[in-house]
Amino acid sequence: MASKTIINRYKCKQVGGNVTVITYENTSIMFDYGYAFSSSKIGSVDYDFKRNHIDAVFFTHFHYDHVGRFHLIPKGIPMYMAPVTKRHIQYKNPDGAAKYDEFITTINQGDKIKIGDIEVIPFLSDHSALGSFMYVVKTPDMNIVHTGDFRLHGYMAKTLYKNLKHDILMACDGNVDTVITEGTRIIDYPHPDITTHGMQLKAEKIFKKNKFAFFYVTEIDPESISAFYNAAKKYGMNFFVDKKIFEPVSMYVPFGKEIDERYNYEDIICEDDIKLSEDVLRKGFVYLISINDNCLNEIYKFKKFKPVFIFSERQDYLIPFMGNYKSNIADFYNKAMKVCKKSYFMHTSGHASRKELRIMLKSLRPKKVVPIHTDYPLLVSLLSRPYLKK
Incomplete structure (x- = not known):
């Protein structure tokens, strides 16, 4: 029987400014709504909220390519983010944050947010932005993990290892159908990451x-x-x-x-x-x-x-x-x-190396991988193949 869960990506064949929408029947939730970088040839997403209904927006972290356009989301749509992400937008865009304050809910690891038929659970990740989240998204017929931007060589690496190998899997009842993953550094020359x-x-x-x-x-x-x-x-x-x-x-x-x-x-x-x-x-x-x-x-x-x-x-x-x-x-x-x-x-990257992508995939063993936040989605798909559950 075909799944009723639909995953749509918008301008995801670039680093930054990506938007993902997950729909199950009459419920649709969005992940991130930020600006593309100035060097982008594709540009930012101008989502048609009037024609395409969105029930809630979840933000992975506070970098402007993920949260920068929050003030362009129609008022009335609930927004969910980490407490530090809310504080950051209050600093960067105080007028916008004040106008949208009543629609913003702060969330923490392990919270279960029910939006129609979809349940969303945030988990602390490892990224250069404090308080970054991975999300487990559960629909009636699919378990999805949205990685957001992540790495496995920062101060939060141990926390993310635990989440990948235990907590996220437990939330998915041991079965991950789809991983939506970043692939920023898929063509980086292989070298040891400085932690x-x-x-x-x-x-x-x-x-x-x-x-x-x-x-x-x-x-x-x-x-x-x-x-x-x-x-x-x-x-x-x-x-x-x-x-x-x-x-x-x-x-x-x-x-x-x-x-x-x-x-x-x-x-x-x-x-x-x-x-x-x-x-x-x-x-x-x-x-x-x-x-x-x-x-x-x-x-x-x-x-x-x-x-x-x-x-x-x-x-x-x-x-x-x-x-x-x-x-x-x-x-x-x-x-x-x-x-x-x-x-x-001395600089430590905020993004996963190829080795770290493999570790994530080996831990979760999804049936399918959906690349985002990368100039080379095909390479992410090819790297993923050996780790997909048959």
């Missing part, structure tokens, strides 16, 4: 030998920030955050503490003009910068102390003619390196 903990250990070695360090990572990556914070605290160093990004960086702390103690960096110091005090000279510091002239001046201020610079983003941001080249970041980096004695590159 978040491994990045922390590397940072510790740097801070042991260098008293003054500036580093750059996006303010919406609280896990990488935590890794450098934990490394700095091992040596009693001050941890400064540029004033321009202090609010988004600090707002994650209350949520992070509830998930894992390693995310607790509540004694960070807001700074935009470091004084050469006895405390600073004795303890040293690690300074999370943003890309602006004031931070560049701070780096130049400490020229005689021979600071180091840590770049914790993709290296191709700095390489002209590469698809991800960012001229403002590259220009800042080049100017900073005129006074910094050395630079270090």
Whole structure:
């Protein structure tokens, strides 16, 4: 007998801006509604909510390619998201969040949300966005797992391993019919992933030998920030955050503490003009910068102390003619390196490697795989074949 469950994907042959809709008879639920990246040739989804009814929208995490267009969803449609995701949209789009507040419900791991004939259960995942979810979706004739963006090399890897090997399977009664999975890094050159903990250990070695360090990572990556914070605290160093990004960086702390103690960096110091005090000279510091002239001046201020610079983003941001080249970041980096004695590159990806995709598939053993969030869906399908349940 044919399944009555229908899975529709929208603009999923690209990284970012993907939308998935699962329908069972008269009930339809949507997963994510964000913006495509500026480099996209496909563009964002303009879903026709008038012609195609949606009963609820579930968000996997707070990155703007997944949640950025929440304010374009018609009022009255319930939205479900992690508490930290709600806090993030309140910061990024305060007017939109206020207008939609009555329609937003925060959810946590293991909650069971019933939407018509469909039951949805969130599970904590491992991603660069704090509080990311995988979802189990149960219809009367199908068990589906929506992975969202995930990896297996961050601080939350152990939690996700447990969820994949036990809790998610239990929620699916031991039988996963379909996995809807990201495949962002399906063509990455095979190399060992640096784990978040491994990045922390590397940072510790740097801070042991260098008293003054500036580093750059996006303010919406609280896990990488935590890794450098934990490394700095091992040596009693001050941890400064540029004033321009202090609010988004600090707002994650209350949520992070509830998930894992390693995310607790509540004694960070807001700074935009470091004084050469006895405390600073004795303890040293690690300074999370943003890309602006004031931070560049701070780096130049400490020229005689021979600071180091840590770049914790993709290296191709700095390489002209590469698809991800960012001229403002590259220009800042080049100017900073005129006074910094050395630079270090260490970045941990927010997405699953091919090896980690295989681990997920081997754990869940689905009958079918539906690729999303990838430029190469066919390659994801080919990789999946050996792990499909016959």
